[in-house]
Amino acid sequence: MSMRLAPSMTADSQFFWDGVKQGQLLIQRCAACGALRHPPRPMCPHCHSLAWDTLESSGRGTVYSFVMPRHPQFPFFEDDYIVGLIELEEGTRLVSNLVDVAPEEARVGMAVVVRFDEFDDGVVLPVFTPRMQP
Numbered sequence: 001m002s003m004r005l006a007p008s009m010t011a012d013s014q015f016f017w018d019g020v021k022q023g024q025l026l027i028q029r030c031a032a033c034g035a036l037r038h039p040p041r042p043m044c045p046h047c048h049s050l051a052w053d054t055l056e057s058s059g060r061g062t063v064y065s066f067v068m069p070r071h072p073q074f075p076f077f078e079d080d081y082i083v084g085l086i087e088l089e090e091g092t093r094l095v096s097n098l099v100d101v102a103p104e105e106a107r108v109g110m111a112v113v114v115r116f117d118e119f120d121d122g123v124v125l126p127v128f129t130p131r132m133q134p
C-alpha cells in the first residue's frame with residue numbers, strides 16, 4: 001500500500017476514527033430521539049439534544065453520487081480515483097473512495113460495502129467496494 005494523508009480529527013469526530021481503527025463504521029445517534037447523523041456534530045438537528053451514542057453500521061450501502069477529481073493533482077493519488085457519496089442502509093451518507101471499480105463502470109445506485117484499508121503510514125480509512133446484491 002501507499003501513504004495517505006491522515007484524516008483531520010476533531011473532538012466531535014474522534015469516536016468515528018477510533019471506530020475505523022477497530023474495523024467499525026460508527027454512526028452518531030441522538031440519545032433523545034434516536035435520529036442518526038453524519039458527519040458527527042455536537043447537537044441533534046431534530047430535537048437539539050446534546051446527548052448521543054453510536055450505532056455500528058452494517059457497512060452496506062449504495063452509491064448516491066460520485067465524482068472523479070482531475071485537477072488539481074492531489075498527492076497520494078497517482079492514478080484516477082473515485083470519490084463517492086455513499087448512502088448507508090441505515091440512511092446516513094458519507095464521503096469516501098470507491099475502489100475496485102473501473103471509472104467507466106461506476107454507477108449511481110450501485111451496491112457497495114465498506115472495507116478498511118490500512119496504509120503504510122498507519123492511517124486506516126474506510127473505502128467502499130462493489131458487493132453482490134442478495
Ligand SMILES: [Zn+2]
Binds near residue numbers: 032033034045048049
Ligand atoms: Zn434528537
